[in-house]
Amino acid sequence: MKVTANMSMSLDGFVNHPTDGVDTLFGWYSRGEVVTETVGDQGWEFKTDAHEAEGLEDAKSSLGAILYGRRSFEAAGGWNGLHPLGVPVVVLTHRIPEGWPREGSSVHFVTEGGISAAIAEGRELGGGQTVVIGSADLTQQALNEGLLDELTVDLVAAMLGEGTRFFDNLKGAPYELEQTSVRPGNGVTHLGYRVVKR
Template sequence: MAKVVWGMIMSVDGFVNDRQGSLSKLYASFEPNDEINAAMGNTGAVVMGRNSFESTEDTDAYADNYEFQVPLFVLTHQPPARHPKENDKLTITFVTEGIESAIHQAKASAGEKDLVVLGASTGQQALKAGLVDELQIAIAPILLGTGLRFFEHLDDLEIELEKIKTIETGRQVEIWYKVI
């Protein structure tokens, strides 16, 4: 059965975007290697929030060149008026029934492959609901000083983690944790 992996890239000081809401400074250091490519290749579905989904100017571009060519499940209060372009591998489902429904649908679609959760708010919701099996945190070599914090709204939630592995590239480190 699919594992649920919340994956994010953050600055050394814990921000997942800058003061303008941009991810570009964080992704400037992204260098996939064989291990990262294998993890990405074992992704069977993606759950993300509407803000993450619309972070690209043209949502039709997902069908043409998104790194995960798998079914996407977008958590939202209101689906867009126009459904974005899809292809034979990448379908887009807008889920309005909450994080549990999005995870359930995506797991069914992923089969034996992993389900990746993207986005700070969506990941926090999944973590609070006890739906995350692993955290994958890529640390970009930059201090942003402000922006959206990775673990901003977890309130009094205390979760124990166990380090599974680390992956180093020339510019960044990824740390994988199992949620206990």
């Protein structure tokens, strides 16, 4: 069972912007004609080109759980309790937010044990499928602790100039990566890497 990190990232290395948030980076999810089904009542819909839709379906079929930090949880409004990809979500946080956990929600919280405990919870909830990290900070923690197997980056044709960098605070650098895939998209290039273990 793999642990993978995935983020949409600007050409200058940012995964969000102080005022734009992720709007520019997530634009590629709505530039096509092929709809990838989502769940829940958030009104989110993925409309990409055919190749990107195929990639999303492949990712969905192997996805067991997604890990996020508290900031991502808050920014997404807790996904109204149900992530659009329909898989369990593990949120690593110091304190469980007021009003959570909620009945019927697929959002779970880990407050002790750090990134390794969050990954273990994701593995248990994901039933042997891939655990995906969707947070820059958690990705950095997983890399630093030798827990990350793969990286996938949706490299967006934009430069944000400021924001949160995907690859700050790497204590064990340099990290060696083996490129596993390159797929062009609509204003985005999808890159895959295997993390070479030391």
